[in-house]
Amino acid sequence: MSSSRILIIDDDRLVQRSLGRLLSASGFDAVLAESAEDALTRVSAGGCDAVLSDIHMPGLDGVALLQRIRRLDADLPVLLMTGEPSLETAISAVEHGAGLYLLKPVTPDVLVPALRRMVGLGSLARLRRQAWEVLRAATNPPDLPRQRRHVEEALGRVHMAFQPIVAAADREVIAYEALLRCDHPVLGSPGSLLAAAERAGRLHELGREVRRQVAAAADGLPPGPLLFVNLHPADLEDHALYDPEAPLSRHAARTTLEITERASLKGDAAERIARLRALGYRIAVDDLGAGYAGLNSVLLLGPDVVKLDMALIRGIDVHAAQRSVVRSLVGLCRELGMDVVAEGVETREECDTLTHIGCGWLQGYWFARPGPPWPSVQAHP
Secondary structure (H helix, E strand, O other): OOOOEEEEEOOOHHHHHHHHHHHHHOOOEEEEOOOHHHHHHHHHHOOOOEEEEEOOOOOOOHHHHHHHHHHHOOOOOEEEEEOOOOHHHHHHHHHOOOOEEEEOOOOHHHHHHHHHHHHHHHHHHHHHHHHHHHHHHHOOHHHHHHHHHHHHHHHOOEEEEEEEEEEOOOOOEEEEEEEEEEOOOOOOOHHHHHHHHHHOOOHHHHHHHHHHHHHHHHOOOOOOOEEEEEEOHHHHHOHHHHOOOOHHHHHHHHEEEEEEOOOOOOOOHHHHHHHHHHHOOEEEEEEEOOOOOHHHHHHHOOOOEEEEOHHHHOOOOOOHHHHHHHHHHHHHHHHOOOEEEEOOOOOHHHHHHHHHHOOOEEOOOOOOOOEOOOOOOOOOO
């Protein structure tokens, strides 16, 4: 089995050579780039399994280099290092898909496992992309009638699961997020169902069915907790969403609509959101840190709640840069009057770290897995 090839970029040649020796001794094939442009040439030629780059360099800095790499290879893991951390560069790094944001000096016990994990995730991303290409080839226009039949069947097999969102202070259930589920043999995952419904032109039907089922479940929602319901970007163009007589509209005062930051919203999104607020809905921005819009554009929407993407939360107890970014985001949102939910909390250590940071609301498997209405929060010793 060949060694994983790691491309190292650092304007400090002594640091670069030291990193090269460390990685070579750890079983990697370390390649030293003479400059950022040299690195781009090597990435373009292929054969790299990960990139390890300093952020602060003359000419093309690490974040700009990351943006250029993403145009060449969307799946190549990039780990950025810096001795001068800042919230701005950390957010930029996350937005453009940096695998990790590490603080110098980086010790071998942190760097080597991180690189091995990133190389593995990069391989997984490439396999997922290949699988997507295979599936896309299998769903070309001649197959569209079969896809439409699958969507028709799946619409009748949709159901909702719910996962609690808890207060960090006392583990009280603040809300339940409604999550799309489907037991169709082909379109069983939410992603595949949404993609197929989009191809078949039936996203609005799917969105209405989701909201109908959530509304039916909400009739039995205990007093106190709120509801969080995800919107596909196409739902904002569905006139039924704004109907005061629609099933979910009667629960608008207890419902927060989640709009993912992974999607690019149209120019009239603010106007449409104002109409939803007029019905009584609250607005949440989902997946903050994983989207295209960037923090400034998200804030222009004026959300009531911000949900931090789980990529920012995973391993936050051991990554100082993540803690710094999340602490700053929590403080900023608090100043702006926004509640913050940390998604994907899976361990006691992540839970304790987020509580200490001051994140008010938490969600994840550590508390409860999604299930029928209404899952209880696990009691941990």
